[in-house]
Amino acid sequence: METMYITHPTSFIHEMGSFHPDTPRRLDVISDQLLMSGLMPFITTGYPFKALKHDVLRVHTSDYFNSLLTNIPEQGKYYFIDNDTMMNHYTFNSALYAAGSGIFGVNAVFSNYVKNVFCSVRPPGHHACSNKAMGSCFFNNIAIAAKYAFEQYKISKLAIIDFDVHHGNGTEEIFFNDDRVLMCSFFQHPFYPYSKLLNYKKTNMCNIPVDAYSKPSKIREIVSEYWIPEIHKHKPEIILISAGFDAHREDDMGQLFLTESDYAWITDKIVDLSEQYSEGRIVSMLEGGYNFSSLSRSVVAHIRSLAKL
Numbered sequence: 001m002e003t004m005y006i007t008h009p010t011s012f013i014h015e016m017g018s019f020h021p022d023t024p025r026r027l028d029v030i031s032d033q034l035l036m037s038g039l040m041p042f043i044t045t046g047y048p049f050k051a052l053k054h055d056v057l058r059v060h061t062s063d064y065f066n067s068l069l070t071n072i073p074e075q076g077k078y079y080f081i082d083n084d085t086m087m088n089h090y091t092f093n094s095a096l097y098a099a100g101s102g103i104f105g106v107n108a109v110f111s112n113y114v115k116n117v118f119c120s121v122r123p124p125g126h127h128a129c130s131n132k133a134m135g136s137c138f139f140n141n142i143a144i145a146a147k148y149a150f151e152q153y154k155i156s157k158l159a160i161i162d163f164d165v166h167h168g169n170g171t172e173e174i175f176f177n178d179d180r181v182l183m184c185s186f187f188q189h190p191f192y193p194y195s196k197l198l199n200y201k202k203t204n205m206c207n208i209p210v211d212a213y214s215k216p217s218k219i220r221e222i223v224s225e226y227w228i229p230e231i232h233k234h235k236p237e238i239i240l241i242s243a244g245f246d247a248h249r250e251d252d253m254g255q256l257f258l259t260e261s262d263y264a265w266i267t268d269k270i271v272d273l274s275e276q277y278s279e280g281r282i283v284s285m286l287e288g289g290y291n292f293s294s295l296s297r298s299v300v301a302h303i304r305s306l307a308k309l
């Protein structure tokens with residue numbers, strides 16, 4: 001078996017109120033759809049550990065880490081950070097396990113236990129900056145996995161692909177001008193988090209804005225004409241994916257029109273590249289995706305492509 005599916009019970013108890021779109025039910029529908037898909041006998045499952053404080057501090061400031069830790073609310077209460085981002089009593093622990101699952105995934109692929117990994121965990125991470133939580137994100141899971149891979153496995157280059165509809169501003173901030181990292185994404189613009197646009201040709205950030213209502217063919221063009229040539233140049237030793245599924249046509253969070261077949265196509269391209277440069281090593285971590293049906297179908301399509309089933 002070449003693909004591992006990771007989740008953890010703490011991902012289901014972090015919640016930010018009944019009206020918040022990032023609800024634990026997102027993970028329930030993913031696991032239900034995966035069970036129904038018939039893929040489970042062909043993939044393995046992993047039970048992650050918690051990220052340690054020093055794993056988190058490779059990415060985040062200790063002041064920020066301590067500010068979350070000291071503001072953990074009592075049971076039944078929330079600590080309010082912004083309109084999208086609140087901690088309940090369990091959030092801090094859930095965030096440590098979400099970050100730990102990426103580290104667990106990195107170990108699983110570098111030990112050759114599996115080729116690739118999908119982490120179905122919450123809270124997500126790509127908006128979290130080095131010194132602040134925002135956009136439902138607390139710790140930048142993919143950045144913590146990346147820094148761990150550099151330190152533990154002494155690699156010199158990796159790539160981060162982000163196909164969430166929103167700009168991965170936290171990941172961009174953390175790795176801006178770190179030439180060991182190539183980040184490739186598309187994102188709806190103008191849209192949350194309203195980041196300043198960079199000239200991708202002058203940085204290690206191949207993050208391409210797209211207009212609302214752009215067709216899937218535009219996204220495929222960005223993958224083929226921008227991402228893939230940059231990845232060929234960069235030759236990453238592992239590819240990490242911030243896998244958000246809110247650019248789906250049925251997801252009202254964004255105004256793009258991707259379908260499961262587009263997510264499968266993008267994943268197939270990433271798998272091909274990983275086989276050329278990274279011995280197949282991919283760690284993919286859930287970010288957004290809020291329509292239960294399209295999210296669960298898209299994750300299954302993504303995993304089917306990762307597992308080549």
Ligand SMILES: [Zn+2]
Nearest residue numbers: 164166246288
């Ligand atoms: Zn998103």
